[in-house]
Amino acid sequence: xxxxxxxxxxxxxxxxxxxxxxxxxxxxxxxxxxxxxxxxxxxxxxxxxxxxxxxxxxxxxxxxxxxxxxxxxxxxxxxxxxxxxxxxxxxxxxxxxxxxxxxxxxxxxxxxxxxxxxxxxxxxxxxxxxxxxxxxxxxxxxxxxxxxxxxxxxxxxxxxxxxxxxxxxxxxxxxxxxxxx
Numbered sequence: 001x002x003x004x005x006x007x008x009x010x011x012x013x014x015x016x017x018x019x020x021x022x023x024x025x026x027x028x029x030x031x032x033x034x035x036x037x038x039x040x041x042x043x044x045x046x047x048x049x050x051x052x053x054x055x056x057x058x059x060x061x062x063x064x065x066x067x068x069x070x071x072x073x074x075x076x077x078x079x080x081x082x083x084x085x086x087x088x089x090x091x092x093x094x095x096x097x098x099x100x101x102x103x104x105x106x107x108x109x110x111x112x113x114x115x116x117x118x119x120x121x122x123x124x125x126x127x128x129x130x131x132x133x134x135x136x137x138x139x140x141x142x143x144x145x146x147x148x149x150x151x152x153x154x155x156x157x158x159x160x161x162x163x164x165x166x167x168x169x170x171x172x173x174x175x176x177x178x179x180x181x
Contacts, residue, residue, distance in 0.1 A: 039143035053117030
């Protein structure tokens with residue numbers, strides 16, 4: 001899940017929403033959407049997970065998957081679609097059939113009142129600073145992969161070169177204490 005810390009970190013964020021046609025609830029009142037921080041937003045590059053919601057789910061086949069979809073009411077989805085306007089891109093399956101749409105927009109996010117993660121405050125949505133295209137999802141995955149690799153490299157360099165404090169503590173431990181008694 002995206003980590004947004006500090007004053008103003010949850011406002012005016014460039015977002016993308018992956019909305020699948022089969023994500024509508026049976027009663028038709030809600031639509032599940034995988035909303036992500038746009039990797040091109042200034043808060044995006046260091047994020048190892050750009051999804052606003054990301055729940056770990058263990059399937060019946062014991063494989064771990066992630067549920068990134070959060071429910072939005074029909075009215076909330078209409079706001080996102082309206083503000084995105086022409087800033088959309090179809091989501092195609094491996095056969096080239098359209099199975100959903102990516103919407104580019106900007107908005108404020110807040111902690112979900114039910115469940116986990118963050119949700120979009122659809123009363124605050126506006127047009128995105130970035131255009132979505134057929135490379136947007138590839139760029140999202142590449143950004144997350146680069147952030148994970150950078151974090152791994154940083155951890156490895158810390159392990160190889162212990163901090164000066166650690167060396168100082170080790171030196172203090174080696175000092176013999178006078179024996180009592």
